[in-house]
Amino acid sequence: MKNTMILCAMLGSLSAVAYAADAAAPAPKAAAPVVKADVKKAAKHAETLGVVDVNRLITESKWAGKLQDSIAADFKAQRDSLTKNEDTFRTKATAYERDSDVLSESDRLDQEKSLVELQEKLKKEQYVFAEALNKRRERDMEQFMNVVTERVEVIAKERNLNLVLPAELVLYVTPGAEITDDVLKGVDAGHAS
Numbered sequence: 001m002k003n004t005m006i007l008c009a010m011l012g013s014l015s016a017v018a019y020a021a022d023a024a025a026p027a028p029k030a031a032a033p034v035v036k037a038d039v040k041k042a043a044k045h046a047e048t049l050g051v052v053d054v055n056r057l058i059t060e061s062k063w064a065g066k067l068q069d070s071i072a073a074d075f076k077a078q079r080d081s082l083t084k085n086e087d088t089f090r091t092k093a094t095a096y097e098r099d100s101d102v103l104s105e106s107d108r109l110d111q112e113k114s115l116v117e118l119q120e121k122l123k124k125e126q127y128v129f130a131e132a133l134n135k136r137r138e139r140d141m142e143q144f145m146n147v148v149t150e151r152v153e154v155i156a157k158e159r160n161l162n163l164v165l166p167a168e169l170v171l172y173v174t175p176g177a178e179i180t181d182d183v184l185k186g187v188d189a190g191h192a193s
Helices: 002-011 015-021 031-048 054-060 062-099 107-159 179-190
Strands: 047-053 164-166
Touching: 031 164, 047 107, 047 179, 054 062, 054 107, 062 107, 062 179, 107 164, 107 179
Parallel strands: 047 164
Antiparallel strands: none
């Protein structure tokens, strides 16, 4: 079963998963030798595989945390301004709803126009804020992932690994193939400032 799981991780083959799940039932005669040969090949090469948990790197890396804190600090003033403008719009909209029955026709139309203009301005501010924030997050994430990739390559060469897979694609991994801790140490050590 262990060899079959490794095979599934290497090949991503649904047919191999189905074969492993249905091991008690006889497999088609033509398929059995191919799967057995692939399992033997996978077992032979299992020592040359590594697995890294990218989600863990993002959540546990001190450097990734610093990047996120930096983004929050850099965008705080814009976020606060946007929140203030949203509150102003809600207050004016609530007042309009409350008073619209007693307002003259011209005052009601003026307030409606003012609310529509304020709402359009607010939507534009929200869009600009979201675009700038997403661009910064993408830039920082790309920078982080480039360093992660460099560190994975170093570890792969040190351990003679032929293939390193993200943990999200692997069904089973032996502790020796898990390299996330080493990658995490290397990433954070290189960006301790």
